[in-house]
Amino acid sequence: MQTPPPGAAAAHDPVLTAQLIATALPYMLRYDEKTVVVKFGGNAMGSEALGKAFAEDITLLKLAGINPVVVHGGGPQISAMLDRLGIKTQWDGGMRITDKKTAEVVEMVLAGSVNKEIVQTITEAGGRAIGLTGKDGNMVTVTRMKRLVIDPDSNIERLIDLGFVGEPKTVRTEVLEVLAKSEIIPVLAPVCAGEDDGETYNVNADTFAGAIAGALHASRLLFLTDVPGVYDRHRNLIKELTVAEARKMIADKTIVGGMIPKVETCIEALAQGVEGVVILDGKTPHAVLLELFTERGAGTLIKP
Ligand SMILES: Nc1ncnc2c1ncn2[C@@H]1O[C@H](COP(=O)(O)OP(=O)(O)O)[C@@H](O)[C@H]1O
Numbered sequence: 001m002q003t004p005p006p007g008a009a010a011a012h013d014p015v016l017t018a019q020l021i022a023t024a025l026p027y028m029l030r031y032d033e034k035t036v037v038v039k040f041g042g043n044a045m046g047s048e049a050l051g052k053a054f055a056e057d058i059t060l061l062k063l064a065g066i067n068p069v070v071v072h073g074g075g076p077q078i079s080a081m082l083d084r085l086g087i088k089t090q091w092d093g094g095m096r097i098t099d100k101k102t103a104e105v106v107e108m109v110l111a112g113s114v115n116k117e118i119v120q121t122i123t124e125a126g127g128r129a130i131g132l133t134g135k136d137g138n139m140v141t142v143t144r145m146k147r148l149v150i151d152p153d154s155n156i157e158r159l160i161d162l163g164f165v166g167e168p169k170t171v172r173t174e175v176l177e178v179l180a181k182s183e184i185i186p187v188l189a190p191v192c193a194g195e196d197d198g199e200t201y202n203v204n205a206d207t208f209a210g211a212i213a214g215a216l217h218a219s220r221l222l223f224l225t226d227v228p229g230v231y232d233r234h235r236n237l238i239k240e241l242t243v244a245e246a247r248k249m250i251a252d253k254t255i256v257g258g259m260i261p262k263v264e265t266c267i268e269a270l271a272q273g274v275e276g277v278v279i280l281d282g283k284t285p286h287a288v289l290l291e292l293f294t295e296r297g298a299g300t301l302i303k304p
């Protein structure tokens with residue numbers, strides 16, 4: 001006989017159900033009126049059921065008096081649209097090299113379909129959400145990102161220009177502060193205007209989430225991705241990672257691709273005073289509630 005899933009017994013017993021709900025109380029008190037920034041990665045938006053469970057978690061947080069701010073990605077969705085349009089895409093250090101045409105597609109996909117789908121799913125879960133980009137309310141302005149890399153052959157440092165890829169420069173929190181006092185949940189797409197040239201810039205969603213969490217002095221920054229957390233070189237999950245260990249893993253290429261901006265953002269967010277930064281598996285239904293409202297914290301906790 002199969003073991004029933006946790007909570008299955010409670011579903012048939014009102015007393016057990018009530019006890020189960022009551023276990024969330026200390027966590028609700030811990031995060032009361034605190035800001036939790038949740039980054040929902042494009043790879044974690046795997047299925048309709050996962051999207052629904054995510055929207056329920058976010059709605060529940062808001063109803064519980066917590067201030068959730070959603071930042072979403074959409075890398076795979078952008079790549080699919082670029083493919084359909086016959087536009088080639090190249091990557092460097094987990095960032096998409098972005099020319100003007102690509103930036104237009106990024107804005108169309110992120111601010112358009114992806115953002116509105118998340119807003120609608122939250123609405124269907126019973127919450128009220130508003131979709132915004134970094135451009136709205138002049139929330140996040142950026143400068144052009146230049147990446148410093150060391151050529152492995154010559155050991156010489158050089159700057160790589162990624163095109164219209166932005167690095168957050170100024171974050172204005174007024175709009176988010178107004179929303180925090182309302183019933184409305186902000187759902188943010190990482191598309192911003194350049195501070196110097198007013199052009200449209202593509203911003204990595206992890207970087208954007210870190211800048212927002214830092215400016216809001218968030219209690220928690222959660223990254224929902226498509227892996228259980230950070231792996232060591234044998235693909236074992238690392239439960240806790242210090243900043244020094246994380247830097248070493250980037251340098252020795254144990255951490256590569258899309259995990260680089262995620263981990264770099266975690267390091268930056270800790271430096272900006274965000275209290276807890278976790279990378280966790282967005283493919284686990286209700287990952288947000290599991291992380292915040294139970295002792296069963298999953299994923300990788302990044303520590304100073
Ligand atoms: N050390 C590592 N541990 C876990 N994942 C890693 C590691 N190095 C690289 N990755 C890759 O990072 C990916 C997550 O980043 P990304 O694809 O950008 O996801 P998201 O869309 O959630 O931002 C994982 O699917 C994995 O392939």
Ligand SMILES: CC(=O)N[C@@H](CCC(=O)OP(=O)(O)O)C(=O)O
Nearest residue numbers: 041042073074075095096204205
């Ligand atoms: C500069 C850069 O790389 N921008 C990302 C923005 C979307 C994103 O970050 O999406 P995920 O969170 O799903 O990876 C991109 O173009 O794919």
